[in-house]
Amino acid sequence: MSIADLDFIKTLPKAELHLHIEGSLEPELMFELSRRNKIEIPFSSVEEIKAAYKFHNLQSFLDIYYQGASVLIHEQDFYDLTMAYLLRCREDNVVHTEIFFDPQTHTERGIDIGVVIRGIHSALKDAESEWGISSHLILCFLRHLSEEEAITTLKAAKPYLEFIKGVGLDSSELGHPPSKFQQVFAMAKELGLERVAHAGEEGPAEYIKEALDLLDVSRIDHGVRCVEDEALIERLIDREIPLTVCPLSNTALCVYDDMSQHPILQLLERGLCVTVNADDPAYFGGYVNRNYQALSESLGMTKKQAKKLAINSFKASYISQAQQQKWAEVIAAI
Numbered sequence: 001m002s003i004a005d006l007d008f009i010k011t012l013p014k015a016e017l018h019l020h021i022e023g024s025l026e027p028e029l030m031f032e033l034s035r036r037n038k039i040e041i042p043f044s045s046v047e048e049i050k051a052a053y054k055f056h057n058l059q060s061f062l063d064i065y066y067q068g069a070s071v072l073i074h075e076q077d078f079y080d081l082t083m084a085y086l087l088r089c090r091e092d093n094v095v096h097t098e099i100f101f102d103p104q105t106h107t108e109r110g111i112d113i114g115v116v117i118r119g120i121h122s123a124l125k126d127a128e129s130e131w132g133i134s135s136h137l138i139l140c141f142l143r144h145l146s147e148e149e150a151i152t153t154l155k156a157a158k159p160y161l162e163f164i165k166g167v168g169l170d171s172s173e174l175g176h177p178p179s180k181f182q183q184v185f186a187m188a189k190e191l192g193l194e195r196v197a198h199a200g201e202e203g204p205a206e207y208i209k210e211a212l213d214l215l216d217v218s219r220i221d222h223g224v225r226c227v228e229d230e231a232l233i234e235r236l237i238d239r240e241i242p243l244t245v246c247p248l249s250n251t252a253l254c255v256y257d258d259m260s261q262h263p264i265l266q267l268l269e270r271g272l273c274v275t276v277n278a279d280d281p282a283y284f285g286g287y288v289n290r291n292y293q294a295l296s297e298s299l300g301m302t303k304k305q306a307k308k309l310a311i312n313s314f315k316a317s318y319i320s321q322a323q324q325q326k327w328a329e330v331i332a333a334i
């Protein structure tokens with residue numbers, strides 16, 4: 001596929017399944033909110049912010065990402081943040097999105113979890129009624145904090161469970177294995193919530209197995225280090241466990257030195273249900289179509305592979321089987 005086929009990527013309806021809403025905070029909005037809320041940030045211009053976005057691993061990114069989120073205070077801020085992302089969905093033909101949010105990043109600063117959820121949820125509802133973009137919200141626990149704090153967060157979210165589809169696990173992976181969160185994931189299951197977890201991004205393949213065995217997740221976020229364990233790859237194929245892969249994130253955080261080393265298309269060809277996602281687009285150089293474009297440019301992704309990836313995005317989502325089927329037919333006809 002040539003670069004001229006960017007239009008083709010845009011024609012494909014897509015679901016996005018791995019997007020941290022706090023990671024969609026563009027420098028321009030960060031500045032506006034810092035002024036509006038009188039929160040100091042250590043940058044004097046948008047250019048300075050962008051220049052600071054040079055990462056050498058996950059932690060070097062997370063330090064800047066949590067600092068950026070400090071400008072989010074009011075319900076309107078969370079609304080504006082989410083609406084800005086949904087406008088990008090519209091541009092990229094993302095018709096369904098499953099959004100992560102990190103309540104502890106905000107509650108630690110004294111912000112009520114209801115402020116966060118109501119702000120995000122009302123933007124999601126507006127985008128659905130205005131543009132027909134459907135969505136789910138996934139509450140993530142920060143794995144560098146304790147399980148006890150995760151349990152407190154889950155309890156605080158109880159009045160809002162009608163707005164929450166599932167729980168996830170993110171932040172610093174190394175040294176914080178899924179086994180640390182077994183109890184809180186069991187509680188979430190008991191509450192009828194879906195479960196996903198970041199695993200095998202920087203952490204070993206063993207963490208992917210733990211997420212499956214101990215947290216009973218139905219999807220793995222990233223998961224690219226499964227390539228180091230042949231038996232695990234076969235298990236992921238047999239059990240049809242999707243991986244929400246984020247190519248530009250992986251190169252920005254030096255999981256791979258160059259996109260040409262990314263295994264996503266090899267995994268696709270082996271029969272894994274891999275999907276393409278942006279992770280933290282304001283920090284990693286682009287939204288979902290930009291990720292598809294990178295696969296085209298660096299890995300020679302074909303139109304057939306792009307269609308399969310788009311079909312997988314619906315198959316791996318939490319929309320109904322009938323809806324999944326409908327989108328698969330639309331894409332097959334393109």
Ligand SMILES: Nc1ncnc2[nH]cnc12
Pocket residue numbers: 020023058065170171172173198201249279280
């Ligand atoms: N790529 C990522 N990995 C882990 N935690 C995150 N939080 C936001 N982006 C993340």
Ligand SMILES: [Zn+2]
Pocket residue numbers: 018020170198221279
């Ligand atoms: Zn992520």
